[in-house]
Structure formats: structure tokens, C-alpha cells
Amino acid sequence: MLELDSVCRSYSGRQVLHDVSFSARRGRLTGFVGGNGAGKTTTMRITLGVLDADSGTVRLDGTPVSPASRVRFGYMPEERGLYPKMRVAEQLSYLARLHGFDRHEARRRAEALLARLDLSERGDDPLESLSLGNQQRVQIAAALIHDPDVLILDEPFSGLDPMAVEVVLSVLTEQAEAGAVVLFSSHQLDVVERLCDDLVIIGAGRILAEGGREELRERHGTRRYELVTEDDAGWVRDVPDVEIDESAAGRVLFRAGAETAQQVLQRAAQQGPVLRFTPLLPSLSEIFKDVAAQVDATQVDATEPRTEQSTHHLEKEVAR
Numbered sequence: 001m002l003e004l005d006s007v008c009r010s011y012s013g014r015q016v017l018h019d020v021s022f023s024a025r026r027g028r029l030t031g032f033v034g035g036n037g038a039g040k041t042t043t044m045r046i047t048l049g050v051l052d053a054d055s056g057t058v059r060l061d062g063t064p065v066s067p068a069s070r071v072r073f074g075y076m077p078e079e080r081g082l083y084p085k086m087r088v089a090e091q092l093s094y095l096a097r098l099h100g101f102d103r104h105e106a107r108r109r110a111e112a113l114l115a116r117l118d119l120s121e122r123g124d125d126p127l128e129s130l131s132l133g134n135q136q137r138v139q140i141a142a143a144l145i146h147d148p149d150v151l152i153l154d155e156p157f158s159g160l161d162p163m164a165v166e167v168v169l170s171v172l173t174e175q176a177e178a179g180a181v182v183l184f185s186s187h188q189l190d191v192v193e194r195l196c197d198d199l200v201i202i203g204a205g206r207i208l209a210e211g212g213r214e215e216l217r218e219r220h221g222t223r224r225y226e227l228v229t230e231d232d233a234g235w236v237r238d239v240p241d242v243e244i245d246e247s248a249a250g251r252v253l254f255r256a257g258a259e260t261a262q263q264v265l266q267r268a269a270q271q272g273p274v275l276r277f278t279p280l281l282p283s284l285s286e287i288f289k290d291v292a293a294q295v296d297a298t299q300v301d302a303t304e305p306r307t308e309q310s311t312h313h314l315e316k317e318v319a320r
């Protein structure tokens, strides 16, 4: 397990990470989400040791991470860092050689990864001649070339078409299934929602929520319910403590607490046949809005967008 414990960091006197603590488990895909400037890249760079924290620790399996243990880390930076004019396969072999593999093994690894990422036919082409999406696949191959134990990827899915997302996802899933920690940042909530097992939400340099995807959906956001009845269900509108999202003839989509929702169901059953009653869990974007909306206004820094503020009570919740 990779753990960050009370990591703080300032740039030129401005604190951008405030006691950042979270964990990413082996065998799971952990999505790290937050708006622009929330602190994702800074956190990842500290985890990798390319940037120092002002305070706090990063541990892997309970042991503070050292330069020696970071050799087993793989990183795909946001500012993609390969050589544009170098041939793709040659570049990957070169990186494998830097990790200590002999020429034969380096070439084998490069070819296997190119095949895995559907890029075998582009191995002899210079990187810059590939489309941006394919260049990104090469970046992912570069991060994986030494079969890392901890894989950290900054926005790996941005700019990929749906087919490429699936290819990259299956590669990352395989890596996780082999026991690696896989942590990836993203601001595409719909993509993260579909792809990750666990989630860490950061805003204005503070962890706002973390946990399993389903657990967070259970815990956050107002539960919605869909009621479909044979007869008109317009009466739901008049039930106290019910907020209607959509209503048409026999179908109502409403928000309510669990008890009120049960009362609605009972009343609907008394009135006639109930064709469907479904609790709907909030989507990740709704959770994100929910945690951002609970921001403590006293923490507002006028220079940052609203979604990037902090909240004391969310911090307490995360600390539980």
C-alpha cells in the first residue's frame, strides 16, 4: 500500500498542499481527481521524489519511500517527456537499458509493450510522426517498461479515443492485478467513475474525500429515487420533504431522505400498482459537486475557483 501522511508543500510562501493524507492499495486502480490547480501534480511529484515536501511522509508498505525504493516506481508525467525525433521502439529499448536490462531483454520488453498497446506497426517511426493519442500510448509504455511496482500517471486518459481508453485501461488493470499500486489523476469525472476502484478527491490542496467508488456513492450526495406507477404519480409533488427532479404521468424522479422515500413507496402501493421503485446512487460528478458545495466559506481564497476550497468538516470525515 502507498500512503501519504500529512504532506504539506508551499510555492514561494503560498501553501498549495495542506496535510494531504490518503492511501492507494495494491491491486486496485485509484483515481485521483480534482479541478485545475487542486494539487494533483504536486502531490504526485512529491510521491515520486522529484519534488520535496515541506513536511509529511510517503510510505510504501509501511516503510518511508527512499531513492532506492523509487527505482520500482513508474511515472507518466503531465508534461510528456520523450524524445520527439527518436524512433518509438528504440526509445523504449533505451529506457529499458537505463533501468539496467541488457540489449536483448530491453528490445523484448519494448516490443511486448508496443504489441500490448496496439502500436507494433509504429515501432520504427519517430515519436513525433504519431498522432497525439498514439504518442500518449508510447508514454504509458515508457512508464511500464521496467514493470513497476507503483505506477503513477498524470492524466493518462486525456486525449485518448474510446478504443485507446479501453486498451490503456486493460494494461493498467493487468498491472494492478499483478499486485502493483496504480494511481492516476484525472479531471474527467465520467471516465474516472467508470474506470477506477477507489477514489481520492482533492480540492485546493486538501483531501475532500476518499474511499471505494461504491462506498463514496453510498456516503455522499442526496439519494434520488425513481418511481413508476400505473396511475398518475403527480401527488408525490405534494409530499413534504420531497424535491422533484422530473415528473411525467406515471413516472417521478425525486430526492428525499430514506424514510420519506419509503413513505412515498407505501402511499404509491396503496394507490395502485407500482411498476418500479429504484434508489439511484449519485454519480461521481454529483459527489464532486456535493463535497465542493460543503466548502467552508471562511476558507475561501479569492484567487482560486470555488470548487477548490476546503472544508473543515470534510477533513474530519476523511480523518475518521
Ligand SMILES: Nc1ncnc2c1ncn2[C@@H]1O[C@H](COP(=O)(O)OP(=O)(O)OP(=O)(O)O)[C@@H](O)[C@H]1O
Residues within 6 Å of the ligand: 011, 012, 016, 034, 035, 036, 037, 038, 039, 040, 041, 042, 043, 078, 187
Ligand atoms: N512550480 C510552481 N511554482 C509556483 N506555483 C506552482 C508551481 N506548480 C504548481 N503551482 C501551483 O500549485 C497549485 C497546485 O498545482 P498542481 O499543478 O499541483 O495542480 P493540478 O491539480 O495538477 O492542476 P491541473 O489539473 O491544472 O494540472 C496551483 O495553484 C499551481 O498554480
